[in-house]
Amino acid sequence: xxxxxxxxxxxxxxxxxxxxxxxxxxxxxxxxxxxxxxxxxxxxxxxxxxxxxxxxxxxxxxxxxxxxxxxxxxxxxxxxxxxxxxxxxxxxxxxxxxxxxxxxxxxxxxxxxxxxxxxxxxxxxxxxxxxxxxxxxxxxxxxxxxxxxxxxxxxxxxxxxxxxxxxxxxxxxxxxxxxxxxxxxxxxxxxxxxxxxxxxxxxxxxxxxxxxxxxxxxxxxxxxxxxxxxxxxxxxxxxxxxxxxxxxxxxxxxxxxxxxxxxxxxxxxxxxxxxxxxxxxxxxxxxxxxxxxxxxxxxxxxxxxxxxxxxxxxxxxxxxxxxxxxxxxxxxxxxxxxxxxxxxxxxxxxxxx
Numbered sequence: 114x115x116x117x118x119x120x121x122x123x124x125x126x127x128x129x130x131x132x133x134x135x136x137x138x139x140x141x142x143x144x145x146x147x148x149x150x151x152x153x154x155x156x157x158x159x160x161x162x163x164x165x166x167x168x169x170x171x172x173x174x175x176x177x178x179x180x181x182x183x184x185x186x187x188x189x190x191x192x193x194x195x196x197x198x199x200x201x202x203x204x205x206x207x208x209x210x211x212x213x214x215x216x217x218x219x220x221x222x223x224x225x226x227x228x229x230x231x232x233x234x235x236x237x238x239x240x241x242x243x244x245x246x247x248x249x250x251x252x253x254x255x256x257x258x259x260x261x262x263x264x265x266x267x268x269x270x271x272x273x274x275x276x277x278x279x280x281x282x283x284x285x286x287x288x289x290x291x292x293x294x295x296x297x298x299x300x301x302x303x304x305x306x307x308x309x310x311x312x313x314x315x316x317x318x319x320x321x322x323x324x325x326x327x328x329x330x331x332x333x334x335x336x337x338x339x340x341x342x343x344x345x346x347x348x349x350x351x352x353x354x355x356x357x358x359x360x361x362x363x364x365x366x367x368x369x370x371x372x373x374x375x376x377x378x379x380x381x382x383x384x385x386x387x388x389x390x391x392x393x394x395x396x397x398x399x400x401x402x403x404x405x406x407x408x409x410x411x412x413x414x415x416x417x418x419x420x421x422x423x424x425x426x427x428x429x430x431x432x433x434x435x436x437x438x439x440x441x442x443x444x445x446x447x448x449x450x451x452x453x454x455x456x457x458x459x460x461x462x463x464x465x466x
Contacts, residue, residue, distance in 0.1 A: 119172055119215055121250045127170040128464070129242035132161040132457035133223070133230035134284035135324060135415050135424040137379055138360030142278035145341045146353060147295035153357040155295050156307075157280045158364050160322075161288040163455040164223035165462075166232060168239040170247065173217040178208050180218045182236070184226030197272040203237055206272045207265075211244045218243075224452070227330035229414065229421025231281030237265040238285040242463050261461065262286045263303070275338050279304065288460030290318070292364040309368055315456035320429045321372060323410075325439050327397040328449030329420035336390055336417040343389070352385050359385070372428055379411035379426060386418070393418030397449060400442045401425075408435045422452070 121127075136159040141147055147155045173179050179189040180201045188201045192214035195205035204218055218240065224230045238261055245255045256264055262282035270277040283293055283304070292307040310318060343349045359382040366374035383402060386393055393414055394402060401423045405412035410427030425435060436451070443449040 117251050118213055118247055119175070121247060122170065122172040122216065125246075125250065127243050127246050128167065129239040129246070129462065130165040130167040131235045131239045131242070131285035131461045132288055132459070133164050133166065133228075133232055133235050134159040134161050134281060135230065135322075135422070135454075136160075136280060136284075137363055137382060137413055138356070139278060139280060139416055140337060140340055141353075141357060141360065142280045142293065142295055143276045143337070143341065144295075144297060145276050145344060148297055149344075150353065150357050151295075151297070153354065154361065155357045156292045156360055156364060157278075157295070158292050158309075158360060158367065159280050159284045160290045160318075161284045161457040161460065162224075162230070162324075162453070163457040164230070164453065165457070166223065166235040166239055166285075167221045168236060168243050169219045169221075170243050171217045171219065173215055175215040178205060178214055178216055178218070180204050180220070182220035182226075183222065202272055203233055203269055204240060206268050207237055207240050207244070210264075210268060211248075213244065213247060225326050225330075225448070227421065228326055229416035229418065231284065231416065234265060234269060234281035235285040237269060238262065238282050238461060241265055242461055246463055258286070258461075276341055278337075284460075286461045288457045290315070290367075290456065307364070309364070312458035315458060319454050319456055321426055321432055322454040323425040323432055323436055323439060324452045324454045325401055325423050325425075325443055326448070326450055326452055327395060327401070327420060327423060328443070328446040329395055329397070336393060336419045339390055340417075349389050352389055356382055356385055372426065376409065376411035376426055379413050380406065383411075383413045386414075394423075395420055397442065397446055398423050401439060404438045404442065405435060408438065410435050424454075 138157040141155040142157045181187045248255045265282045290309040294305040359378045363378035402412040405425045412425045415422040
Protein backbone atom coordinates (compact mmCIF):
# COMPACT_ATOMS: atom_id res chain seq x y z
CA UNK A 114 0.00 0.00 0.00
CA UNK A 115 2.83 2.44 0.82
CA UNK A 116 4.32 1.88 -2.67
CA UNK A 117 0.98 3.07 -4.05
CA UNK A 118 1.11 6.09 -1.73
CA UNK A 119 4.61 6.89 -2.97
CA UNK A 120 3.40 6.83 -6.56
CA UNK A 121 0.55 9.19 -5.67
CA UNK A 122 2.95 11.57 -3.91
CA UNK A 123 5.29 11.55 -6.93
CA UNK A 124 2.53 12.74 -9.24
CA UNK A 125 -0.02 14.63 -7.10
CA UNK A 126 0.15 17.69 -4.84
CA UNK A 127 -1.19 16.77 -1.39
CA UNK A 128 -1.98 19.93 0.57
CA UNK A 129 -4.54 21.15 3.11
CA UNK A 130 -4.94 24.26 5.25
CA UNK A 131 -7.04 25.50 8.17
CA UNK A 132 -7.46 28.76 10.14
CA UNK A 133 -6.29 29.64 13.66
CA UNK A 134 -8.54 31.47 16.12
CA UNK A 135 -9.01 34.04 18.89
CA UNK A 136 -11.29 33.11 21.76
CA UNK A 137 -13.10 33.74 25.01
CA UNK A 138 -14.23 31.10 27.47
CA UNK A 139 -11.41 28.73 26.62
CA UNK A 140 -10.59 26.04 29.22
CA UNK A 141 -14.33 25.44 29.54
CA UNK A 142 -13.81 23.21 26.49
CA UNK A 143 -11.79 20.81 28.69
CA UNK A 144 -13.84 17.90 30.04
CA UNK A 145 -12.52 18.42 33.58
CA UNK A 146 -14.60 21.63 33.59
CA UNK A 147 -17.60 21.14 31.33
CA UNK A 148 -18.88 17.95 32.98
CA UNK A 149 -19.13 19.37 36.54
CA UNK A 150 -20.37 22.71 35.15
CA UNK A 151 -22.87 21.17 32.74
CA UNK A 152 -25.80 22.69 34.66
CA UNK A 153 -24.50 26.12 33.50
CA UNK A 154 -24.48 25.19 29.78
CA UNK A 155 -20.78 26.08 29.49
CA UNK A 156 -19.62 27.43 26.15
CA UNK A 157 -16.58 28.82 24.40
CA UNK A 158 -16.61 31.63 21.85
CA UNK A 159 -14.10 31.81 19.03
CA UNK A 160 -13.40 33.62 15.78
CA UNK A 161 -11.47 31.86 13.01
CA UNK A 162 -8.79 34.03 11.42
CA UNK A 163 -7.49 34.01 7.87
CA UNK A 164 -3.98 33.28 9.17
CA UNK A 165 -3.95 29.72 7.92
CA UNK A 166 -1.72 26.77 8.73
CA UNK A 167 -0.81 24.90 5.55
CA UNK A 168 0.32 21.26 5.49
CA UNK A 169 1.87 19.56 2.49
CA UNK A 170 2.96 15.90 2.19
CA UNK A 171 5.77 15.05 -0.24
CA UNK A 172 7.78 11.85 -0.82
CA UNK A 173 10.68 10.89 1.43
CA UNK A 174 12.82 7.86 2.27
CA UNK A 175 10.87 4.63 2.66
CA UNK A 176 10.32 3.66 6.30
CA UNK A 177 10.91 7.21 7.58
CA UNK A 178 8.80 10.21 8.53
CA UNK A 179 10.25 13.72 8.31
CA UNK A 180 8.58 16.87 9.63
CA UNK A 181 9.62 20.48 9.07
CA UNK A 182 7.96 23.59 10.47
CA UNK A 183 9.25 27.14 10.89
CA UNK A 184 10.36 27.80 14.46
CA UNK A 185 11.14 24.12 15.13
CA UNK A 186 14.13 21.93 14.40
CA UNK A 187 13.60 19.55 11.47
CA UNK A 188 12.76 16.06 12.77
CA UNK A 189 13.32 12.76 10.98
CA UNK A 190 12.76 9.27 12.46
CA UNK A 191 12.19 5.66 11.41
CA UNK A 192 8.45 5.04 11.45
CA UNK A 193 8.70 2.50 14.31
CA UNK A 194 10.58 4.97 16.52
CA UNK A 195 8.75 8.25 16.05
CA UNK A 196 8.61 10.06 19.43
CA UNK A 197 5.27 11.30 20.69
CA UNK A 198 6.91 13.48 23.37
CA UNK A 199 8.78 15.49 20.74
CA UNK A 200 7.80 19.13 19.92
CA UNK A 201 6.37 17.59 16.73
CA UNK A 202 5.01 14.60 18.66
CA UNK A 203 1.37 15.30 17.75
CA UNK A 204 2.21 15.24 14.05
CA UNK A 205 4.16 12.00 14.48
CA UNK A 206 1.21 10.50 16.38
CA UNK A 207 -1.17 11.36 13.54
CA UNK A 208 1.21 9.83 10.98
CA UNK A 209 1.38 6.70 13.14
CA UNK A 210 -2.41 6.53 13.26
CA UNK A 211 -2.60 6.41 9.47
CA UNK A 212 0.42 4.08 9.18
CA UNK A 213 1.84 5.88 6.16
CA UNK A 214 5.63 6.30 5.93
CA UNK A 215 8.13 7.49 3.35
CA UNK A 216 6.76 11.00 3.72
CA UNK A 217 7.95 14.51 4.48
CA UNK A 218 5.30 16.59 6.27
CA UNK A 219 5.86 20.29 5.59
CA UNK A 220 4.04 22.75 7.87
CA UNK A 221 3.76 26.45 7.10
CA UNK A 222 1.97 28.64 9.63
CA UNK A 223 0.52 32.06 8.89
CA UNK A 224 0.75 32.91 12.61
CA UNK A 225 3.87 33.20 14.79
CA UNK A 226 5.05 29.89 16.30
CA UNK A 227 3.48 29.11 19.69
CA UNK A 228 1.41 32.30 19.62
CA UNK A 229 -1.58 30.82 21.53
CA UNK A 230 -3.78 30.92 18.44
CA UNK A 231 -4.29 27.15 18.37
CA UNK A 232 -1.52 26.47 15.85
CA UNK A 233 -0.62 22.89 16.78
CA UNK A 234 -4.24 21.76 16.83
CA UNK A 235 -4.86 23.53 13.53
CA UNK A 236 -1.86 21.75 12.00
CA UNK A 237 -3.27 18.45 13.27
CA UNK A 238 -6.60 19.11 11.54
CA UNK A 239 -4.87 20.08 8.29
CA UNK A 240 -2.62 17.01 8.45
CA UNK A 241 -5.59 14.66 8.89
CA UNK A 242 -7.24 16.34 5.89
CA UNK A 243 -4.06 15.84 3.86
CA UNK A 244 -3.96 12.16 4.83
CA UNK A 245 -7.62 12.00 3.80
CA UNK A 246 -6.60 12.98 0.27
CA UNK A 247 -4.11 10.10 0.20
CA UNK A 248 -6.75 7.70 1.52
CA UNK A 249 -9.20 8.74 -1.18
CA UNK A 250 -6.64 8.49 -3.97
CA UNK A 251 -5.54 5.03 -2.79
CA UNK A 252 -9.10 3.75 -2.50
CA UNK A 253 -9.15 3.52 1.30
CA UNK A 254 -11.97 4.76 3.59
CA UNK A 255 -11.64 8.42 4.52
CA UNK A 256 -12.27 10.13 7.85
CA UNK A 257 -15.69 11.81 7.65
CA UNK A 258 -15.48 15.61 7.64
CA UNK A 259 -17.41 16.00 10.89
CA UNK A 260 -15.18 13.39 12.55
CA UNK A 261 -11.92 15.21 11.76
CA UNK A 262 -12.06 17.53 14.82
CA UNK A 263 -12.94 14.56 17.06
CA UNK A 264 -10.01 12.51 15.76
CA UNK A 265 -7.57 15.43 15.96
CA UNK A 266 -8.62 16.15 19.55
CA UNK A 267 -8.51 12.49 20.56
CA UNK A 268 -4.98 11.97 19.25
CA UNK A 269 -3.77 15.24 20.80
CA UNK A 270 -5.16 14.37 24.22
CA UNK A 271 -3.69 10.86 24.01
CA UNK A 272 -0.13 12.15 23.66
CA UNK A 273 -0.31 15.42 25.62
CA UNK A 274 -0.40 13.89 29.10
CA UNK A 275 -2.97 16.49 30.22
CA UNK A 276 -6.65 17.10 29.39
CA UNK A 277 -6.96 19.16 26.19
CA UNK A 278 -9.55 21.60 24.96
CA UNK A 279 -11.66 21.09 21.86
CA UNK A 280 -12.24 24.57 20.48
CA UNK A 281 -9.13 24.88 18.29
CA UNK A 282 -9.98 21.85 16.17
CA UNK A 283 -13.56 23.03 15.69
CA UNK A 284 -12.59 26.55 14.62
CA UNK A 285 -10.07 25.00 12.22
CA UNK A 286 -12.65 22.71 10.57
CA UNK A 287 -15.68 25.03 10.47
CA UNK A 288 -14.21 28.56 10.35
CA UNK A 289 -16.36 31.62 11.02
CA UNK A 290 -17.59 33.04 14.32
CA UNK A 291 -19.14 30.48 16.67
CA UNK A 292 -20.14 29.68 20.21
CA UNK A 293 -19.55 26.04 21.11
CA UNK A 294 -21.62 24.47 23.88
CA UNK A 295 -19.94 21.50 25.55
CA UNK A 296 -22.19 18.48 26.14
CA UNK A 297 -19.71 15.59 26.38
CA UNK A 298 -20.14 11.85 26.03
CA UNK A 299 -23.47 11.73 27.88
CA UNK A 300 -25.26 13.63 25.11
CA UNK A 301 -26.24 12.65 21.59
CA UNK A 302 -23.61 15.13 20.37
CA UNK A 303 -20.45 16.06 22.32
CA UNK A 304 -20.85 19.73 21.37
CA UNK A 305 -23.39 22.08 19.83
CA UNK A 306 -22.45 24.83 17.40
CA UNK A 307 -24.06 28.26 17.42
CA UNK A 308 -22.94 30.22 14.34
CA UNK A 309 -22.85 33.98 14.97
CA UNK A 310 -23.30 36.52 12.21
CA UNK A 311 -22.96 35.87 8.48
CA UNK A 312 -19.85 35.85 6.29
CA UNK A 313 -20.94 39.06 4.58
CA UNK A 314 -20.73 40.78 7.99
CA UNK A 315 -17.21 39.57 8.77
CA UNK A 316 -15.42 42.50 7.14
CA UNK A 317 -17.45 44.89 9.26
CA UNK A 318 -16.83 42.82 12.42
CA UNK A 319 -13.08 42.94 11.80
CA UNK A 320 -13.11 46.72 12.29
CA UNK A 321 -14.09 46.12 15.92
CA UNK A 322 -11.08 43.89 16.63
CA UNK A 323 -7.35 44.20 17.29
CA UNK A 324 -4.83 41.39 17.68
CA UNK A 325 -1.31 41.71 19.05
CA UNK A 326 1.51 39.20 19.28
CA UNK A 327 3.44 39.95 22.46
CA UNK A 328 6.74 38.63 21.10
CA UNK A 329 7.06 35.75 23.57
CA UNK A 330 5.94 32.18 22.77
CA UNK A 331 3.59 30.48 25.21
CA UNK A 332 3.30 26.98 26.67
CA UNK A 333 -0.43 26.41 27.14
CA UNK A 334 -0.25 23.13 29.06
CA UNK A 335 1.55 24.80 31.98
CA UNK A 336 -1.26 27.22 32.84
CA UNK A 337 -4.03 24.85 31.81
CA UNK A 338 -2.53 22.21 34.13
CA UNK A 339 -2.63 24.68 37.01
CA UNK A 340 -6.28 25.49 36.31
CA UNK A 341 -7.23 21.83 36.03
CA UNK A 342 -5.44 20.99 39.29
CA UNK A 343 -7.06 23.91 41.11
CA UNK A 344 -10.50 22.96 39.87
CA UNK A 345 -10.20 19.24 40.62
CA UNK A 346 -8.97 19.92 44.17
CA UNK A 347 -11.93 22.22 44.83
CA UNK A 348 -10.17 25.57 44.50
CA UNK A 349 -11.58 28.48 42.51
CA UNK A 350 -14.91 26.77 41.77
CA UNK A 351 -16.88 30.00 42.23
CA UNK A 352 -14.54 31.78 39.82
CA UNK A 353 -15.15 29.19 37.12
CA UNK A 354 -18.90 29.46 37.62
CA UNK A 355 -18.57 33.20 37.01
CA UNK A 356 -16.36 32.61 33.96
CA UNK A 357 -19.04 30.31 32.51
CA UNK A 358 -21.70 32.94 33.18
CA UNK A 359 -19.54 35.72 31.69
CA UNK A 360 -18.96 33.73 28.52
CA UNK A 361 -22.65 33.01 28.00
CA UNK A 362 -23.45 36.69 28.59
CA UNK A 363 -20.69 37.69 26.17
CA UNK A 364 -22.14 35.44 23.47
CA UNK A 365 -25.64 36.85 24.01
CA UNK A 366 -24.25 40.39 23.70
CA UNK A 367 -22.17 39.60 20.61
CA UNK A 368 -25.19 38.07 18.87
CA UNK A 369 -26.96 41.41 19.32
CA UNK A 370 -23.75 43.28 18.46
CA UNK A 371 -24.03 45.01 21.84
CA UNK A 372 -20.36 45.98 21.96
CA UNK A 373 -20.58 47.77 25.31
CA UNK A 374 -22.01 44.71 27.08
CA UNK A 375 -19.58 42.37 25.32
CA UNK A 376 -16.68 44.57 26.43
CA UNK A 377 -17.94 44.45 30.01
CA UNK A 378 -18.09 40.65 30.00
CA UNK A 379 -14.73 40.06 28.35
CA UNK A 380 -13.01 42.39 30.81
CA UNK A 381 -14.61 40.65 33.78
CA UNK A 382 -13.58 37.24 32.46
CA UNK A 383 -9.99 38.39 31.95
CA UNK A 384 -9.86 39.92 35.43
CA UNK A 385 -11.04 36.70 37.06
CA UNK A 386 -8.37 34.66 35.29
CA UNK A 387 -5.64 37.15 36.19
CA UNK A 388 -6.76 36.96 39.83
CA UNK A 389 -6.43 33.16 39.73
CA UNK A 390 -3.19 33.00 37.74
CA UNK A 391 -1.31 36.26 37.28
CA UNK A 392 1.16 34.79 34.80
CA UNK A 393 -1.48 34.57 32.09
CA UNK A 394 -0.32 38.09 31.17
CA UNK A 395 3.35 38.99 30.76
CA UNK A 396 4.50 42.62 31.10
CA UNK A 397 3.58 43.50 27.52
CA UNK A 398 0.24 41.74 27.85
CA UNK A 399 -0.55 43.75 30.99
CA UNK A 400 0.20 47.01 29.20
CA UNK A 401 -2.02 46.01 26.29
CA UNK A 402 -4.93 45.04 28.54
CA UNK A 403 -4.60 48.16 30.72
CA UNK A 404 -4.56 50.44 27.67
CA UNK A 405 -7.64 48.68 26.28
CA UNK A 406 -9.47 49.40 29.53
CA UNK A 407 -8.36 53.05 29.33
CA UNK A 408 -9.93 53.26 25.85
CA UNK A 409 -13.25 51.62 26.80
CA UNK A 410 -12.35 48.41 24.98
CA UNK A 411 -12.29 44.80 26.10
CA UNK A 412 -9.12 42.74 25.98
CA UNK A 413 -8.20 39.12 26.57
CA UNK A 414 -5.19 36.86 26.09
CA UNK A 415 -5.72 34.10 23.54
CA UNK A 416 -5.82 30.46 24.60
CA UNK A 417 -4.33 29.92 28.05
CA UNK A 418 -2.10 32.98 27.85
CA UNK A 419 1.35 33.06 29.38
CA UNK A 420 2.78 34.72 26.27
CA UNK A 421 1.42 34.61 22.76
CA UNK A 422 -1.34 37.02 21.76
CA UNK A 423 -3.83 39.49 23.21
CA UNK A 424 -6.96 40.56 21.33
CA UNK A 425 -9.24 43.54 21.83
CA UNK A 426 -12.88 44.33 21.11
CA UNK A 427 -14.47 47.78 20.97
CA UNK A 428 -16.33 50.31 18.88
CA UNK A 429 -14.68 51.10 15.57
CA UNK A 430 -13.64 54.55 16.83
CA UNK A 431 -12.17 53.24 20.08
CA UNK A 432 -10.34 50.40 18.30
CA UNK A 433 -8.78 52.92 15.90
CA UNK A 434 -7.53 54.95 18.86
CA UNK A 435 -6.30 51.85 20.68
CA UNK A 436 -4.39 50.65 17.62
CA UNK A 437 -2.05 53.65 17.85
CA UNK A 438 -1.37 52.95 21.53
CA UNK A 439 -0.79 49.23 20.96
CA UNK A 440 1.65 49.93 18.14
CA UNK A 441 3.71 52.04 20.54
CA UNK A 442 3.64 49.38 23.26
CA UNK A 443 4.62 46.62 20.84
CA UNK A 444 7.49 48.65 19.38
CA UNK A 445 9.27 48.27 22.73
CA UNK A 446 9.78 44.52 22.27
CA UNK A 447 11.53 42.66 19.48
CA UNK A 448 9.23 40.34 17.48
CA UNK A 449 6.08 41.90 18.99
CA UNK A 450 3.63 43.24 16.41
CA UNK A 451 0.01 43.69 15.40
CA UNK A 452 -1.48 40.81 13.39
CA UNK A 453 -4.23 40.85 10.78
CA UNK A 454 -7.73 40.10 12.04
CA UNK A 455 -9.40 39.11 8.80
CA UNK A 456 -12.16 36.64 9.74
CA UNK A 457 -12.04 33.30 7.93
CA UNK A 458 -15.34 31.92 6.62
CA UNK A 459 -13.94 28.80 4.92
CA UNK A 460 -12.54 26.56 7.63
CA UNK A 461 -10.71 23.47 6.44
CA UNK A 462 -9.66 23.45 2.79
CA UNK A 463 -7.89 20.90 0.62
CA UNK A 464 -6.43 21.03 -2.86
CA UNK A 465 -4.16 23.53 -4.60
CA UNK A 466 -3.84 26.18 -1.93
